[in-house]
Structures are given as structure tokens and as C-alpha cells.
Amino acid sequence: MSEKPSAAQIRNPKTHYGNAKASTRHFITQRITGAINIIFTLFLVWLVVSLAGADATGKLALMHSPVAAIGLMALFVVVAIHMRNGMRDVIEDYFDGASERLAMAANTAFTLFVLVIALVALAKLVFWG
């Protein structure tokens, strides 16, 4: 999260990069959400396939069902955590200093944008039809 490491730091094999505790948490979070996403992938394939087989009325009926809506809500929450975490890995590899902080903020903003709109839309489907 700070400035570029010096050449001497990179040459020294004992240099510690980043925050050890936060990075371990990041790693474990990514593994747990990834494992949950295996189930959500199958759920999503099932849902999309069911919808593809239905006519327009059937499609809307299925989207209004609590199983679909609650499943999708949970999916969006776990996916949001996983995608933000994953994009963070990419940003750490290619950005430094101020551009890194800007990219991290943009990452959080995009994730929240997707998550909030999705949850509001799904809540509307369940509670207001």
C-alpha cells in the first residue's frame, strides 16, 4: 500500500512485503468464497437453464420466486467479496503508490455499485413483485 521498494530491498531475500496478517486473511477469504462459488455456479447454471426453457411469463414467475431471489442475493454478496479480493491481487501486481490507491478505490466503488443495485433489484422482486 506504500511506495516502491528500493533495489536493495528487492535484492535482499529477507525483505517482507505487504502486511502478513492481512495477506493471510485475504488468501483464506479468497479460498472460502471460491469454494462457495462452486455451489453458486451450479445454482446459476440451473437458474439460467430453467429460465431459458420458460416463456416470458414463466421467466418472470421464476424470477419472483424466493428460491431464485434469495439464492441470487447470497450469490451477489459472496461474488462481490471474491471479485473485489481477486481484482486486488491484479492491482497489487501492476500499480504502485497513488495509482494503486486510486485503483483500489475504483475497485471498491465498482463492487459496491454492482452489489447495491443487485440487492435493491432482488429485494424489489421479492417484496413488491
Add this chain to the structure above:
Amino acid sequence: MAPSSRPLSPHLSVYRFTLTMTMSIVHRATGIALYGGTLLLLLWVLAAAIGGDFFNCVNWLFGSWFGQLVLFGYTWVLFHHMLGGVRHFIWDFTKAMDPVGRELLVRLQLGASIALTLIVWAIFVWFK
């Protein structure tokens, strides 16, 4: 001691491409594609919530040949990234890390992701 930031990734162009390296890049690329792809999922949920003409419009878009092409690609990307995650789980337990094992794992991943995509589309779209 205050932690210093991690060094940046070196340029890809200095390496000869190997299978595991290529698949590592593909894992990252598919991850980034899925990151952007959540917008398609969002559009779909939004269309259902809003309904009416907007729903019909999105429904038509996903049903068009271009929409179907994108969804077909999306299916493969999703399965490939998922199986890439499974591959990392296996490596996390230090299994299949030898030259033969890791190359086999990567080949199995690519074969399985293509097979799963074709099976899902064949059963549920092409021959339903």
C-alpha cells in the same frame, strides 16, 4: 518494521511460454472477464425487477445470436475459472506439483472446462 509494498510483476515478454504459465494468465484473464461480466448478471436481475418493455428488450438481447454467443463464452469462462480455482485448491495441499502432475492437471482443467460447456449447452440449449 513498517512493511514495504510488494515489487511489481516483471514483463511477460522475457519468458518462454509454458503450459502452466499460460493457464495462470488465462486464470487471471477469465477472472477479470467475470469481474466485468457481473454487469450482464446485474442487467438481467435489473430487467426482471423493472419488467415491461425493458425486460422484453433485455430478454430479446440475450436471445439474439450475439447474446447467445456472449453467453456461450461466459459459460466457458465461468467453468474454466471455477476449475482453475479447484486446481489451486489441489496445489494448496501440495499435490500434483511435480512437472508431470502439474502439466496433467492443467490439461485436465482445459479439457473439463470445454467438455462441461459443451455438455451444458448441448443438453439445455441445442438438443432440449
